[in-house]
Amino acid sequence: MDTLTGDTMSGMVLHPLLAIDDVPDLELYLGRVGEVFTTFRESDSGCVSYGVRLADGKRWFVKEAVTAEGLRSLERGWTFHRAVRHPAIVPQFHRLATKGSWAVVMPWHEGDALYGNGPGGRGSAMARLRALPVPEVLRAVGRILDAHVVVEDSGRVAVDFYDGSLLYDFDAGVMRLIDLDEYRPGPFVLEEERLPGSRRFMAPEEFSRGALIDSRTTVFTLGRTARLLLDGGDEEQEWRGTAAQLAVIARATRAEPARRFGTVGELSAAWRDAS
DSSP, X not given: OOOOSSOEETTEEOOTTTSOOBOSSHHHHHXXXXXXXXXXXXXXXTEEEEEEEOTTSOEEEXXXXXXXXXXXXXXXXXXXXXXXXXXXXXXXXXXXXXXTEEEEEEEOOOOEETTBTBSSOTTSHHHHHHTSOHHHHHHHHHHHHHHHHHHHHTTEEOOSOSGGGEEEETTXXXXXXXXXXXXXXXXEEOOSSOOSSOTTTOOGGGGSTTOEESHHHHHHXXXXXXXXXXXXXXXXXXXXXXXXXXXXXXXXXXXXXXXXXXXXXXXXHXXXXXX
16 A cells, blocks of 8 residues: 555554544645645535645545535445446545545546536537547447446446546546446436436436336436537537447437337447447
8 A cells, every 4th residue: 555644553654544534624634644736615516525645646536525415425425336346437445534424535537527617618628528539439438338337237327427427538548437426226216306417418217206217227328428429519410420329329318218228238239339
């Protein structure tokens, strides 16, 4: 384990983030053990996040729930990350207690969230991705699908997945998935008026109390993801892929769940064949 600052025990140096279980004041503590080089005060998420550089130069991402809603989401995310591992999914390594709440510790990765500058306007990260050669975008889509096959194999379904969940490293050409805290065991029956998420990515059943949410719902979301990443703009009038790929997307995003691919695995196989 890397590390450098912190308390010692039996001559060993303890990691200041991964070997501590309780921090009364997280922000104060992070400033003491390292340099807080950025802060995200995400009021909508109910969490505050910090980018921290430790003495060895290694950077970490620390996310603390500051509302009851944020705490529920963070606890759900912790359970998800204990069950799902994939190279594209940024993991949660450790969690620690704070003032009546929790915080999770994750590795810091370079990249731009594709929703960082808005849905896809000029100069946004999404616009930059759409300007890349098609094979690079196809690799990114394939990585997203591969990760969700693992999610499906764990018995979970995607909830609140959208372009803000996509972190793309333009220098390395690597897609990573972040903020999957709302992913849930499935199938399940929707007991609310709607699920959280972006309408651009959500299936019709996610807006219907009593509807079944299952792998076909995830299939719809992934179909919309491929459609938006491989189009030249938000208006979806500049398709950059092939007719065969567009046919796969059309089936994945049918309004009636029974007419879609039955599983993410089936969608992924059909996408490989079309590509």
